[in-house]
Amino acid sequence: MSTLQKNLAIICQNRKLPFVFEEAKAMGVEITFFYNDNESPPPEIPGVVRSIALPLFEDEDKALNIVMLENKVRRIDGVLTLFEPALDFAAKIANRLGLPFLPEFVVEQCRNKNMTRRVLHDNGLNTPSFIEIKEGEYPDIDQIKFPLVVKPTNGFSSQGVTRANNPDELRNAIDKVWEINRTQLKNFIYDKGGVLLESFIDGPEFAIETFSHRGEVTVLSIGNKGNGKGPYFEEGVYIAPADIDEKLRDEIVDEVRRAVKALGINEGPAHVELRIDQKQMPFVIEVAPRVGGSGISHYIVKASTDINFLQLVICYALGMEFSQKMGALVKPISTAGNYIIPVQGDGIFVEIDGLANAREKSEVEYVFEFMEPGHKVLPYPHFSGYPGFILTRHTDHEACESFYNDLQKNLKIKYS
Ligand code: ADP
Ligand code: CA
Ligand code: CA
Ligand code: CA
Ligand code: CA
Structure with a gap:
């Protein structure tokens, strides 16, 4: 029983890390757990009253509809995710339901590392030099100061993030990051692949x-x-x-x-x-x-x-x-x-x-x-x-x- 009479939607969560479930439960919150449908249904989790599968990274519109329908059955009072690739979806849901969340463009400019760099730079914050390249494009080596970091524009968990010290390493890293965009990251980033080069910040x-x-x-x-x-x-x-x-x-x-x-x-x-x-x-x-x-x-x-x-x-x-x-x-x-x-x-x-x-x-x-x-x-x-x-x-x-x-x-x- 929820003593707070509040129903919190948690979207995706590594089930082995229980803190978010435990803290919600301790507050007397009822949890509706929306999990990615390529995973098995979760076993009993503290505080979770119902678990609902979503085709989150295969059919976003369908996933949105499932949550909106669920909200008709039992009103959702809040939306939360700790999973980076689900932030965009959580923002969409919360905004549709009129629930507290950051605007979608704020989530987008954090998720997209090229946009993050641009915003920080434009606001006078310290920013490594950065350039986003198109597929098949290699930067003009004369314009570049090594070492560099090559990374997927919309990556997470350090996937593909690679240091390059010279032109050969740079070419290899760029090819590798495109490959990672097409393979491991494909389902999580939809068509938002991209490759970003940044100067390497050397220090703790x-x-x-x-x-x-x-x-x-x-x-x-x-x-x-x-x-x-x-x-x-x-x-x-x-x-x-x-x-x-x-x-x-x-x-x-x-x-x-x-x-x-x-x-x-x-x-x-x-x-x-x-x-x-x-x-x-x-x-x-x-x-x-x-x-x-x-x-x-x-x-x-x-x-x-x-x-x-x-x-x-x-x-x-x-x-x-x-x-x-x-x-x-x-x-x-x-x-x-x-x-x-x-x-x-x-x-x-x-x-x-x-x-x-x-x-x-x-x-x-x-x-x-x-x-x-x-x-x-x-x-x-x-x-x-x-x-x-x-x-x-x-x-x-x-x-x-x-x-x-x-x-x-x-x-x-x-x-x-
Ligand atoms: P992800 O979203 O995959 O975690 P990050 O941009 O955070 O990608 O990069 C992962 C790690 O790579 C960082 O925690 C940092 O250690 C290193 N890194 C990324 N960019 C730079 C950079 N410009 N200079 C130095 N280290 C970097
Ligand atoms: Ca980010
Ligand atoms: Ca990240
Ligand atoms: Ca990290
Ligand atoms: Ca990181």
Whole structure:
């Protein structure tokens, strides 16, 4: 029974990451779960009252009709997704039903990396040089300064994102990204393929979680995301708060708040990725108008600040009033992290050696495994999923880092 008398539509969700379901349930919200119909029907999920399949990436109009019909049977009070490729659809639904959501063009200019770059540039934010190319087109090498990053204009999960250091690597990377647009990404991007070239920002990466309310952007947390040099950019560890001085922190806060506003995210969550270049300048890499990592960002914020990120987001989605005033930056109270178990190669996945041991440690709060034995892992830049996440909490940053060093030594993926 829903004690709030509210029905929240959640569109697509990695079922192994339960935070969004758990937080909605804890609020007394009833959940209607719309899942992608190429997946099997979900088993029982906490808080989910009904599950409905949608041909989300095959027949969008049909999917829209299914949701509109469902709304006639039982009124939907809010729409939420944490899945990047479903944001456009969620915006369409919410706008048709007159429910809180960002305008479709705001979602579009976050999803499309060429548009993101343009908006940030036009608003005076730091932006790597960028150019979008057409199929069959190769840029004029004389005009180019290496290293570059080549990426799908509408990609996600780092698929296809490739560093190129010279003309040969650039040609190869461009061909490869077109191929990825046509294969892995095809169903998720409709006809919105495209290839973007950007100058490579060389320096440490950060993930920033924000929440906007009436145009005011609060930075909930800033975390370290390593310092990947490529050629491919597999996700690594995420530790918040970041180990940076106040000056850099304030510069990141300022750049991020301006970027989120420039993109039109006046309400709700955003997950921002940013790098600091050799001159200590912050460059926003991308802004996603959602809670990051299918809910991992919620864990990071909640464990490091005590702010219930998803509760804020669900309140917003349901059009409920909330009084929490948070200012420009929230103060952390503890260190939290996500250790992403690296694929460590490719082949047929068997198991993760050492995981049972890791589970026993007091710092470990959650372990999520994503691969079944027999799963085929392709070499990067193809994305075959993450083997698993280990969510941990520590007294300070150093303790977290040393814990992750041990995990790196002790966890081994077995391939056959
Ligand atoms: P996706 O949407 O697939 O995550 P991103 O644009 O975020 O694509 O790129 C994925 C990763 O690649 C980033 O997190 C970053 O580590 C790296 N990257 C992307 N663009 C750049 C860039 N211009 N300079 C440096 N690193 C980059
Ligand atoms: Ca984006
Ligand atoms: Ca993205
Ligand atoms: Ca990333
Ligand atoms: Ca990204």
